[in-house]
Amino acid sequence: MSAAEPLAEEAPLLDVVIPVHNEEAALADTVHRVTRHLERLPWSWQVTVADNASTDATPIIARRLARELAGVRVVTMSEKGRGRALKRVWSESTAEVLVYMDVDLSTDLNALLPLVAPLLSGHSDLAIGSRLTRGSSVVRGPKRELVSRGYNVLLRSTLRARFTDAQCGFKAIRRPAAQALLPLVQDDTWFFDTELLVLAERSGLRIHEVPVDWVDDPDSRVDVLRTALDDLRGIRRLGWSLLTGRLPLATVSTELGRTQSRAAAGRTGTQVALFVCVGIASTIAYAVLYLLFRQVTGGQVANLLALLVTAVGNTAANRWLTFGVRGPQHLVRHQVQGLAVLGAGLAMTSGSLAVLHAWSATPHPVVEVLVLTVANLLVTLMRFLAMRLWIFRPSPALVEELSAG
Template sequence: MSSDAVVLDVVVPAYNEALRLPDTLILLRAALADLGVPCRVTVVDNASTDGTAEVVTGAPSGPVPVRLLWCAEPGKGFAVRTGVLASDARYVGFCDADLATAPDTLGQVLSLLVEGADAVVGSRAHPESVVQERHSLLRRWGAVAFRGAVRQVVRGVGETQCGFKFFRNDVARRSFAPLRCGGFAFDVEVLGRAERTGARLVEIPVNWVDVPGSRFSPARHGWQSFVDVAKISWRLRRVEVAPAMPLPVVALPVGTDVTGGAATVGLRP
């Protein structure tokens, strides 16, 4: 591995996020710079019309480069998949453009991955999580029912929908490459596939704040998410959950300098 190879790549799916993204990039890049290893932020846009791309291309240079990719297929899941499959980093994961999950646990995430976790899953169901929720009663009840439905597909974590998940690169590729669900339930398919390849999922607590401006409409996306879980369950029905495989622990290069670098910009297709 060359000294400037990216260790942790954070994919941020973004659809019309020109307002929420600038602060997120500042906070996320600062948190990644603190890790002391080469990191990158990869924003994946689906034809936003509000200047989201310009926010990324105009980001100042700094110790953590930012790159911009485009995804032709609409949907958060497909955007994250594009970023994951384009990543050469040792570890890759994603967070939301509103940074609803505080990035202060990224150090813990990195340590767990280095110690051999295949995937680290932020979960609002973890007893130590701190959650500030302003969701409607309908969305909260829906979330409880959704967790029940998901239990048939994903066994190893109490909650699948928090936008804060990180993987060893090969585990991410195996789990994302066959993804068919591009909507808000894509996490269920990704974690379901990861478990079925023997991945060891580690659930961690998060500090989560409900940031206004969500694109998730309980009326519009809620039912669709239940239908998607039923489809995912059917798709994965023949694949048994594999026992978690013991994995060798890989060491991070000690004292690796963080790369300098300007914002790197992908080409619009």
């Protein structure tokens, strides 16, 4: 169960969300500081206190602030989770730009204007405060510094993230981007920020980074070890979803009118990597099957049988892993097209065998395998292009549907 104060009749340009859980000591001062700062900005605004199942006086203080201060409202939820709170408030808000900041205000509020200005102008889709980019000023202990930098190095190496600071509690997003991305974000806790940013980047959205002045809160109750373990699980889950193409990021890019050039390049690189892995497994399987069949039949027949078995497996593996095609729809057609590609591969490999036998009447089976392996490697590029541009190419109807969306 949850409850919320009604939104203002006229939607503000900014909705500044402050998620809280048992923050009775800090909440009033924070809300007063934030509202005083917002009054100096040239845009309409509201402040939303998102209470995450607090068990102290936080809900009472929040409701009192909403009564006393114009532009302050409260959303109350029965479950904890920063990501859950932001999903709820951002999904319901009618503001043009949705902002999030931590209740401890570790980030200097003077960074708010440069954070939201590129979003209001339409220059960027998301904006994040960064403690790790040039121009930032950070005061914190060596342990937190090491953890923060190590985490962002991990994101760059595993998820190929280009942004510099995933976890700074100072972010903003345009409402259309939020509406497109939030349904895809699974995490409801601390990994929410990272998941949102990675999905935005892979969708071709523009992320603006603002250097911030940031002072660590010595009373922070974040469990660093537990958060780190949760983040590692989140990285594994999100990485697998990206590798297997389960997320409709092309649809997000189309809906928001982005070119997706960077996202497409990243997806192509992922497809090539997965295709190579499937190809290596297929080549090994082909060599083993050829040697087995060669014990009971001639070279050409053994080649045909080995190619048939591995071609069906190769098409199925690339369909599911490399190109992210799920379900039975067009399964038979895809296999038939895969067999057509097999025909071209068979012609090339059979031709290489014919050349070998013309050169040596009784070549050793191992030599035959080596020659056929080289021929199959040459066929690999042709097979990838055929799968990408022909077999698993989106239908014109789907492309038209995505463009219309």
